[in-house]
Amino acid sequence: MLKKRIFILVGITISIVLVYLLTLVGNNPDYVIPKRATRLAAMALIACSIGYSSVVFQTITNNRILTPSIMGFEAVFILFQAFIVFLYGDKTFQVIEQQTNFLFSVVLMFGFALILYFALFRKRQVHVYFLLLVGLILGAVFKSMTSFLELVIDPNEFAFVQRYLFASFNNINTNLLGISAIALFISLLIGTRILHKLDVLLLGKEQAITLGINYQRLVQISLLLIAIQVSISTALVGPITFLGILIANLSYEFIPSYKHRHTILGASLFGIILVVGGQYLVEHLFNMNTTISILINFVGGVYFIFLLLKSRRL
């Protein structure tokens, strides 16, 4: 049953990837296919990172509804983008290179997470929810600041901010993709080593401790890995807030196993299917008239409300 389900998912993933890669290649395959392959690599990488970080986040927070985005990462990112456009206006792209922007964004988001963890975890036995709430309040404050900046930004220049409000795979900087791929890959590799401990955490914090889990350390490592993955993937393509909820829950429903190596694999595969499929729709059906993240946020948002109303396991 489990093997069969995973097999089906892998099959769908491969077909979608092939369709995306080979549809309407035209008479210029040498140009189109490498370009698509680059996007594809980025999408797969992002999907796996979001799959991993969402499922692990839900385990350490013991629920199925929250995603790391709730901690205010995206708010930090968008505030930073609004701030530089506010400073430099339409010269933003001449003053600040994409690489520099990327680097600053990652450092800011990751730094935010670190400060949050260390400020709160220095005192032992702080509840994870408390951490979330603090992150969330700060996120709300950042959002207000962004709104204020957007109020004073010239409408013509606002287009530059808007670029960053939504994730997009249309123009991925290949240099950045390389570095990000290495970093994300390493974090995922380290991440696989704690999966069996996370399985125990599903029994709840107390039970896990009595079964020999060093809870504090496990949560710290998990949060660190999540912070790395979310910072890099957000800085690379922009925020896709609700992808995590969508793929994590699809995986819980479809994959008949509680083990993290299965649910994370499932979530990542669902992630690739949705992102690549969505990108296909954006390119061929919407003619780039919407962005993948708006599409996914819309679908994910509706699914979220459905979960709230129907799920018996909140």
Place this chain on the structure above:
Amino acid sequence: MITVKDLHKKYGDHPVLNGLNIEFPKGKVISLIGGNGAGKSTLLSVISKLIDQDKGQITLSKEDITNISHKDFAKRLSFLRQSNFTHIRLKVHELVAFGRFPYNRGKKMSKEDKQKVEEAITFMELDNIANSYLDELSGGQRQRAYLAMILAQDTENILLDEPLNNLDMKYSVQIMKTLKKFARKQGKTVILIVHDINIASQYSDYIAALKDGVVQHFGTTDEIIKPRILKDIFDIDFEVILNRGCKFCLYYN
């Protein structure tokens, strides 16, 4: 042997443990009794390293427990909390298998692991529901499944916070008998919180009575089950009746 010295714990400004001292003898069944808020649950939580004390020391076979890693600690002491809840869909035998986690750390189950899991399931009469999901079970069945997990963990010290919660009389009696057998035959130390004074009187070797965050009385069951002491702890009148060599407490009037 577990020794607790001068244990203090506050929640906010509210003190729960006030310099508590006790030495739990090895290989016995010890019941903790006392009114609500006497500090029983907190005591067990601190002993099992779930929460840190503000002050004081706890030793396990003369070793300070803060120096024992969680990993090793889990092979020597197990603890079942009062309320257990998981939102994942887990089968009974999968839950019981988690009891072996301290030994295999989530890697492959050894032959011994599998055998212990089987034994625990059979012992708790869970064979016919071993493949059912936890959320499909009644409260009592779930409680037995969690107890089976603790059995599979196979530690020399077992701590239980109101293990009889949700259980009917048949299983209550059965579990108390089991615990007693563990102490007698395998030399395990069992410390549990019990609310039914007659269960405590019937099955425990020792009773520790807590009040206001300290151990008010501690002794063999025979020494503690006395009207004067019980009144001191619970602030109501007790009558103790001797019947076929067992003490029964009456306290309704």
Place this chain on the structure above:
Amino acid sequence: MRTFLLIFAFFILVLASLLIGVKQIDWANFNSIIESGSLVFKVSRFPRTIALILAGVGLSVSGLIMQQISLNKFVSPTTAGTLDAAKLGILVGLIFFPGTSNFTQMSFAFLFTILASLVFMQMLKHIKQRSLIYIPLLGIMFGNVLAAIGTFFGYRFDIIQNMETWLIGDFSKVLQGNYELIYISLPAVILTYLYANKLTALGLGEETAKSLGLKYNTLVFIGLISISLTVSAVMITAGAIPFLGLIVPNIISLFYGDNLKKSLPYTALLGATLLLFCDIVSRLLIYPFEIPIGLTISIIGGIIFLVLIRKRIRYA
């Protein structure tokens, strides 16, 4: 003593709110007061102060009711998606019925907030994990979802920037003739006061309230309607004012307990005082320009809230 201080602060701030402004009022020259001064008062200062008081009272009382109904101290218009629902409602009104009156748009906001509140209440019913923080976390996620749905439409109609900015709380545009809708929150507040005792009983939970002979569902519905009316009215006049409904009832409950008949007037008074204070800070900080109050209150409110949860968690 505490009460006296609060009332004193309130009146000082009302006075300050009336007197502070870019247009200097020359008190020495009596004629100018009559000519220009009274006009400024009538058209701008007076409506602004009234709007601030009503918004402050309305939002904090709404927060209090939500906390009674949901049995959770951290549920409020900010943390249950109510503000986002009102925004979405106004957005839908703007897109599909452009150029209509404020009243029509407020009706949309009302419709969406009441729907969102019902969804939220429905959700509360089957949450097993009744943790103090978990429920507001869910509420905020819910709000994010509503915002995302708004963004989906906003992007299609290319009004993202407008959306982001026009609903940030700001009382500087409150003028005679465009703020009167906020009076709608007044009957809602009075209604709440009349039902205070019954709403207190709601705080004991559905079962208890029912066994005390209260019509639970009706009461909850009355509560939700009054919240939705207030939030929509404030939203259409001044924009989103976060945190107020969250922090004010919590501060009052720490000092005066949870008997609504007693705590309601204080909640209302403190709400108005705090909002007046934030507004004056917004007006003075980069004088003669203004910072939108939405920003000021989210920073001040955010800090107060963090201090409050530290306290609550310790006593929980």
